[in-house]
Amino acid sequence: MAENQLLDRLRMRFNQANKKNIYLISGVSIFSLLLIGYLLTGYSSPPQKLASNSNQDAQLSSFPVFKPDTKYGFILDTFHVSKDKIKPNQFLSQILDEHHVAYEKVDALVRGSADIFDVRKLRAGKGYTILAKDATSPAQYFIYEPDVYRYVIYDIENATAKVVEREITTEIKSASGIIEASLWQTMVDNNLTQDLASRLEDVFGWSIDFYHIQNGDRFKVIYEENSIDNKPVGAGKILGAYYKNYDNEYYGIHFENDKHSGYFDLEARPMKKNFLRSPVKYSRISSRFNKNRFHPILKRRKAHLGTDYAAPYGTPILSVANGVVTKASRTRGNGKYVKIKHDKTYQTQYLHMQKFAKGISPGVHVKQGQVIGYVGSTGLATGPHVCFRFWKNGRQVNHLRLNFPPPDPMPEKDIPRFNEEKDKIVEQLNKIDYKTKKVAASVESEKEDQETAP
Ligand SMILES: [Zn+2]
Numbered sequence: 400m401a402e403n404q405l406l407d408r409l410r411m412r413f414n415q416a417n418k419k420n421i422y423l424i425s426g427v428s429i430f431s432l433l434l435i436g437y438l439l440t441g442y443s444s445p446p447q448k449l450a451s452n453s454n455q456d457a458q459l460s461s462f463p464v465f466k467p468d469t470k471y472g473f474i475l476d477t478f479h480v481s482k483d484k485i486k487p488n489q490f491l492s493q494i495l496d497e498h499h500v501a502y503e504k505v506d507a508l509v510r511g512s513a514d515i516f517d518v519r520k521l522r523a524g525k526g527y528t529i530l531a532k533d534a535t536s537p538a539q540y541f542i543y544e545p546d547v548y549r550y551v552i553y554d555i556e557n558a559t560a561k562v563v564e565r566e567i568t569t570e571i572k573s574a575s576g577i578i579e580a581s582l583w584q585t586m587v588d589n590n591l592t593q594d595l596a597s598r599l600e601d602v603f604g605w606s607i608d609f610y611h612i613q614n615g616d617r618f619k620v621i622y623e624e625n626s627i628d629n630k631p632v633g634a635g636k637i638l639g640a641y642y643k644n645y646d647n648e649y650y651g652i653h654f655e656n657d658k659h660s661g662y663f664d665l666e667a668r669p670m671k672k673n674f675l676r677s678p679v680k681y682s683r684i685s686s687r688f689n690k691n692r693f694h695p696i697l698k699r700r701k702a703h704l705g706t707d708y709a710a711p712y713g714t715p716i717l718s719v720a721n722g723v724v725t726k727a728s729r730t731r732g733n734g735k736y737v738k739i740k741h742d743k744t745y746q747t748q749y750l751h752m753q754k755f756a757k758g759i760s761p762g763v764h765v766k767q768g769q770v771i772g773y774v775g776s777t778g779l780a781t782g783p784h785v786c787f788r789f790w791k792n793g794r795q796v797n798h799l800r801l802n803f804p805p806p807d808p809m810p811e812k813d814i815p816r817f818n819e820e821k822d823k824i825v826e827q828l829n830k831i832d833y834k835t836k837k838v839a840a841s842v843e844s845e846k847e848d849q850e851t852a853p
Pocket residue numbers: 686703705706707785786787
């Protein structure tokens with residue numbers, strides 16, 4: 400299960416990151432803070448912190464000005480600063496109590512900040528900073544960092560909070576790799592940010608099963624790398640990618656217009672399919688669709704009209720396509736199950752759930768990839784798994800054998816612009832080498848391959 404946890408960690412998404420920076424303190428207030436800092440508290444800093452020639456500093460040229468240590472929009476030197484990480488089961492009230500904040504103040508802060516960043520969203524293991532006038536005074540600010548992209552400033556005195564997005568710079572990068580153990584390990588070996596793996600999965604996950612890829616599979620990718628303060632923090636959008644799986648070659652080209660955005664193959668067909676490959680990520684097929692299976696509990700031959708995906712208890716189960724929930728109920732055999740109608744032809748059913756996801760009940764519309772429940776072993780099940788059943792025109796069929804109708808093609812009028820962008824991306828992809836030493840060796844031994852690869 401450690402592997403699953405790792406994968407979960409690797410897949411942390413930062414999609415919400417807003418590229419706009421909000422400056423907390425305007426030039427004017429920096430000016431006044433500096434004045435307060437220097438004149439009232441008698442602060443002085445070491446000589447190596449001499450002022451740079453920024454505007455604010457220039458205005459202060461008649462004062463003995465030093466470059467202050469600023470973070471989160473505060474001049475840290477003017478505060479008593481404490482840094483720590485939230486401990487398991489630790490509440491904000493406990494932390495603030497240790498920093499001399501009265502309970503009524505905490506209570507007011509919790510209520511005043513609920514709509515901005517609810518303190519119930521604070522997580523153990525995440526870092527925080529507390530600013531106070533001095534070691535014995537009550538804390539004035541509690542600053543929490545949910546992720547590298549932003550921080551939250553809780554203003555204790557005024558019982559309010561503010562979320563500040565950090566400024567992200569984006570640079571276009573390219574990368575490549577040849578897989579030996581797993582896509583994730585290859586990312587590590589090539590010093591690539593690991594969320595690039597999940598971005599690649601977004602591009603090719605509809606065609607390639609990344610959990611059963613083979614040694615020697617290879618990829619090339621052109622992508623946006625996000626940095627904060629010149630430090631890479633993760634992969635952004637992939638602009639184009641190439642993947643060779645067994646003898647199949649795949650290209651994914653990013654394209655967007657005002658109506659749609661996504662990945663397309665070289666013939667401008669969408670990479671995204673109408674149905675997900677499976678209803679659970681990181682799962683393995685533990686029993687296939689089989690009209691003549693020996694049932695492990697009933698101890699007799701009984702058709703298995705579904706595909707079983709084994710996964711740990713509590714793993715999210717996803718709707719494989721958009722649709723409407725027709726059933727969310729329980730029977731002795733199925734345990735807790737959900738059935739979804741996708742269109743007049745297809746329905747899907749998910750059995751043995753531990754519980755339904757919040758809000759899942761008959762009549763509710765669900766989107767492709769939406770969590771509808773969690774893996775369990777209710778009903779006739781020997782262990783945690785989803786029995787996934789696919790209905791076509793009222794009959795249960797093996798979805799792994801189905802050829803689904805292709806998704807809507809790109810509008811004709813977009814194709815010329817797509818071709819232009821595609822040619823540029825493909826040309827750049829072709830220029831990328833497989834760099835690492837390990838890789839060089841395996842490329843040597845596969846020269847015939849190389850001629851067909853880009
Ligand atoms: Zn089953």
